[in-house]
Amino acid sequence: MFPSPALRGAFALPVPMLLRTLLSLLLFGSLCAPTVVAQKRPLAQSAPPQPVITSAETVPAQDQWLQPGDRLQVRLLGTPGLQASFLAGKPLIELLPAQAQGKRGVYQGTYVVQPGDTLRNRRIDFKLGPDDSTAVVAFSRNQIRFLNPSEPQLARTRGELAYLNYGLGEDRLGGAKMGYLDSAVVLHLTGRVDNQYRVQLSETQTARVPQDVVRLLPPGGFVPSSLTGSWSVQGDSTYDYVRVPLTQRLPYRSQLLTKPGRLVVDIFGATSNTNWITQRDGLRELGDVTYEQVQPDVFRLVLQLRHRQSWGYHIGYRGNTLEIRVKRPPQKLRLRGLTVAIDAGHGGTNMGTTGPTGAREKDLTLAIALKLQRELEQAGARVLMTRTTDATVDNGDRVLLLRRLNPDVLISIHVNSSGSTTTQGTSTYYRYVAFRPLSVALYEQMRGTGLAGFGNVGSFNFGLNGPTEYPNALVETAFVSNPDDEKRLTSPQFQQRMAEAMKRGLEQFLKSTRAKGPRGWLLGEAATND
Numbered sequence: 363m364f365p366s367p368a369l370r371g372a373f374a375l376p377v378p379m380l381l382r383t384l385l386s387l388l389l390f391g392s393l394c395a396p397t398v399v400a401q402k403r404p405l406a407q408s409a410p411p412q413p414v415i416t417s418a419e420t421v422p423a424q425d426q427w428l429q430p431g432d433r434l435q436v437r438l439l440g441t442p443g444l445q446a447s448f449l450a451g452k453p454l455i456e457l458l459p460a461q462a463q464g465k466r467g468v469y470q471g472t473y474v475v476q477p478g479d480t481l482r483n484r485r486i487d488f489k490l491g492p493d494d495s496t497a498v499v500a501f502s503r504n505q506i507r508f509l510n511p512s513e514p515q516l517a518r519t520r521g522e523l524a525y526l527n528y529g530l531g532e533d534r535l536g537g538a539k540m541g542y543l544d545s546a547v548v549l550h551l552t553g554r555v556d557n558q559y560r561v562q563l564s565e566t567q568t569a570r571v572p573q574d575v576v577r578l579l580p581p582g583g584f585v586p587s588s589l590t591g592s593w594s595v596q597g598d599s600t601y602d603y604v605r606v607p608l609t610q611r612l613p614y615r616s617q618l619l620t621k622p623g624r625l626v627v628d629i630f631g632a633t634s635n636t637n638w639i640t641q642r643d644g645l646r647e648l649g650d651v652t653y654e655q656v657q658p659d660v661f662r663l664v665l666q667l668r669h670r671q672s673w674g675y676h677i678g679y680r681g682n683t684l685e686i687r688v689k690r691p692p693q694k695l696r697l698r699g700l701t702v703a704i705d706a707g708h709g710g711t712n713m714g715t716t717g718p719t720g721a722r723e724k725d726l727t728l729a730i731a732l733k734l735q736r737e738l739e740q741a742g743a744r745v746l747m748t749r750t751t752d753a754t755v756d757n758g759d760r761v762l763l764l765r766r767l768n769p770d771v772l773i774s775i776h777v778n779s780s781g782s783t784t785t786q787g788t789s790t791y792y793r794y795v796a797f798r799p800l801s802v803a804l805y806e807q808m809r810g811t812g813l814a815g816f817g818n819v820g821s822f823n824f825g826l827n828g829p830t831e832y833p834n835a836l837v838e839t840a841f842v843s844n845p846d847d848e849k850r851l852t853s854p855q856f857q858q859r860m861a862e863a864m865k866r867g868l869e870q871f872l873k874s875t876r877a878k879g880p881r882g883w884l885l886g887e888a889a890t891n892d
Contacts, residue, residue: 415440416467418448418488418500425483427554429509434473436502438488442467445497446490449473454488481508509552516583517559517576519547522765523758524575525828526613530555535823540569540615542828544678547611548586549576563613563630564659586612588682589635590661595651597644604651604665604686608632611679618675618796618830623667625675627686632661647690671875672796673770674832689831692770695876697869698742703769705826706731706747707776710754715779717842721852723777724752729854730839731775733861741865757825765831771800771871772834773864774826777851778816779843786844787814791836793827795820799874801835804867811859813840813850833871837864 420426421435428434436448446454446469454469462468469490483505491497509515524545527537537558549571553560557573562585591607612631619626634655641651649666656662665688674689692700706728708714714723728749735745746767748760764772778789788808792801798820805818816838827834839860840847850856 411441411443413441413444413491413496413498415488415490415498415500418486418502420486420502420504420506421470422555423502423504424556425504425506425554426556427507427509427515427551427559428475429511429552430475430477430479432475432553434475434486434506436471436473436486436488438469438490438500439465440467440469440490444490444492446471446488448486448488450487475508477511479508480510481506483507507554513581514583514585515551515581516579516586517549517551517571518579519543519545519549519571519575520577521545521575522762524571526561526615527558527570527572530558530570537570538823539828541830543613544611546679547613548579548583549613550585551578561613563615564657566657567630567660569613585631586610587631587633587659588612590629590632592636593639593651594642595639595645595648596642597646597648600690602645602648602688602690604648604663604688605680606636606663606684606686608682608684610682612684614677614684616675616677616830618672618794620670620796623670623672623796625663625665625667625672625686625688627663627665627677628656629661629663629684631659633659634661647688670878671799672833674830676765676831691875695872697738697865697872699744700872701744701746701768701770702738702868703746703748703764703767703772703832704731704734704738705760705764705772705774706749707774709749709752712754715777715842717779717848717851718783718845719848719852721842721848723779723842726777726839726842726851726857727775728752730857730860733858734773734775734864737861737865738868761825761829765829769832771868772826772829772832773804773868774824774834774836775864776836776838778838778841780841781843783844785816786841786847787816788840789816789819789838791819791822791824791827791838792834793820793822793824794830797833797835800833800868800871803871803874804835804837804864807863807867807870808837808839808860810866811856811863813847816841 416439418438421437438446438454442456448454448471452471452473454471457468457470459466485501485505488500489497522545524543526540526543528540529538531537550562551559552562558570559573561569561571563569588608588610594605596603612629614630615628617626634653636653639651647668649668652664654662669691673691676687678685708724708727712724716722735747738745746769748763749755790801790805792798801818809815822836824836827836840851842848842851
């Protein structure tokens with residue numbers, strides 16, 4: 363079928379014009395067509411990292427008891443860049459690598475325990491992930507308990523060698539000791555880290571007590587406190603006594619100070635109701651006896667000593683009465699008649715240190731101690747030995763033995779060692795500044811043997827330096843780790859020289875004490891130090 367003549371006329375255009383018309387129509391059509399923008403296909407988003415918790419622990423990583431106001435500190439190690447929380451939603455902060463020794467994925471957090479918080483020996487929960495729905499969960503190995511101040515946790519000391527530490531720190535000598543306590547002393551526990559309880563001594567003072575020297579008491583007890591009664595002060599043939607009545611056995615701390623010589627005793631939880639102090643006949647070591655209420659719950663006794671050199675004291679309870687027993691100087695300040703304790707360090711299974719050629723400390727100390735025993739006995743002293751054979755004797759047992767034997771003075775003999783073979787020399791050690799003169803006299807005489815000087819060391823936290831009942835010093839004779847010192851230590855002739863030096867050191871201590879004489883004697887009394 364063909365177009366009609368009219369239509370055929372419409373297309374009857376010259377060819378060049380027809381081409382131009384078609385090109386124009388094509389161009390117009392392209393300008394009027396909708397613009398199509400090429401869309402970039404979105405990149406496939408990488409999946410979030412799979413959360414992994416490497417470790418999640420409390421800091422320190424030990425069982426703890428906390429009370430309101432204490433800080434619970436935690437640390438989590440895991441996948442970096444995620445959200446972390448602990449204790450049912452408390453946020454953790456991811457540390458910058460510069461804060462975490464270059465590591466990523468270290469999260470830390472702190473929570474301050476609030477009144478009313480309850481947590482009873484529970485492991486702490488941790489979460490890590492992009493969100494709660496995909497988070498992984500972990501728990502600390504250690505358990506946490508929040509204490510309720512309305513239900514005080516009390517404990518009672520047990521054994522003959524209960525003691526308080528200042529804090530949690532420890533080294534090879536243990537924690538820094540505040541002092542010994544008698545048995546059955548009531549303590550208010552307000553925290554715990556591992557096996558060390560925190561003791562609230564007063565409103566502003568705390569201490570630590572090891573778990574193995576106390577027994578927890580059942581709930582329902584009151585925080586320990588007492589009014590003081592009126593004192594009595596008197597003497598017998600051996601000691602001067604101060605007795606302070608209390609209603610229960612409270613913790614205490616003592617300091618033996620010099621220049622002037624005085625014994626200061628703080629009773630924690632005690633408030634004064636002392637209206638008189640009766641000083642009876644027989645006093646020979648105590649001068650003025652006073653007290654002060656240094657805090658509302660700290661009662662301080664200040665006992666002036668008549669001699670510049672203290673010869674020791676003991677604190678304990680008779681019933682609920684605190685008794686302070688102050689020792690007098692020996693009748694004659696000379697070796698003849700003096701009771702001297704000698705402690706040969708280590709022994710038995712406790713070999714101590716060993717030298718390059720195999721010389722053992724336990725053998726060397728015993729050899730020197732036996733020679734010193736012979737020297738002192740020949741001078742007329744009464745000698746007490748903590749061991750005379752290669753026997754295993756615990757240091758606690760040595761302290762209890764010496765407490766019962768009640769020597770006038772103690773010398774503990776040891777052998778030193780160092781990681782450096784060039785370190786050498788002799789040294790002496792004391793715990794209480796009032797006993798320093800003994801250690802200095804021994805050190806000077808040990809130097810006289812030709813040994814190099816390593817020093818005189820104070821505040822030494824060693825078990826045999828802990829007792830307050832008698833002046834004591836520890837002698838580290840020489841370094842068995844040094845070849846030259848080891849030759850000296852293994853030589854019977856040089857062992858004899860060291861024994862003689864210790865004897866002279868003890869004589870020098872007695873002589874200097876005698877020269878100082880008594881201080882502040884009352885009219886009509888006389889010293890017996892000749």
